[in-house]
Amino acid sequence: MARPRRPLLSRDRIVEAAMVLLDTEGLDAVSTRRLATELAVSGPSLYNHVATKEQLIDLLVDCVLGEVDTSMFARLGAGDGDWRSALTTWAASYRATLAAHPNIVPVVARGPGRRPNALRIADAVFGGLVAAGWPRREATRIGALMRYFITGSALGSFAGGFPDDATVYEGSYAHLDQAHLLAERQQEINESAFAAGLDALLDGLELRYRKVRSE
CATH class of the missing domain: 1.10.357.10 (Tetracycline Repressor, domain 2)
Incomplete structure (x- = not known):
């Protein structure tokens, strides 16, 4: 039987994982390195979607404000x-x-x-x-x-x-x-x-x- 395929990495998936870290552990816990670990991907794979922590924070803020x-x-x-x-x-x-x-x-x-x-x-x-x-x-x-x-x-x-x-x-x-x-x-x-x-x-x-x- 074939192994289940890991969900493709996407910006939405990254933001979703980052939001969990933000809400449970705070802003200091949100980093590209931590997210790579949480998502079980390599750093370069993550950087193809989000290059810096600043960009990641901007995405989180914009995601939250999208609910207003x-x-x-x-x-x-x-x-x-x-x-x-x-x-x-x-x-x-x-x-x-x-x-x-x-x-x-x-x-x-x-x-x-x-x-x-x-x-x-x-x-x-x-x-x-x-x-x-x-x-x-x-x-x-x-x-x-x-x-x-x-x-x-x-x-x-x-x-x-x-x-x-x-x-x-x-x-x-x-x-x-x-x-x-x-x-x-x-x-x-x-x-x-x-x-x-x-x-x-x-x-x-x-x-x-x-x-x-x-x-």
């Missing part, structure tokens, strides 16, 4: 001017995507570079806001502001950073007498904090929108 939904901004250009709902829906999609792959967030936070899906997102957000009546200058600022807020919220857990040992706070930190309870409620706190922050941010943009439209 931007379809709501196209509707703004079709006459639907509800930019607030569009930003709300997009922010939720963006944050959920980053939350699924938190180890890639520091790279995403550096900016789009030449990554197609990162540029697609920037183009969709900017184009949708301009179509909804925002001046180009303001649309640029909003795109930056939203990216800061979303990536910042995905970098870590505020509640998860507090020790669950009540004795840590006794004596010196009287106002943190309930802080040891935060860790077990971190998902609830993270979600509600993001929602509250997004509402506050958009409330401010509503005021700014009325101002720039009246000038």
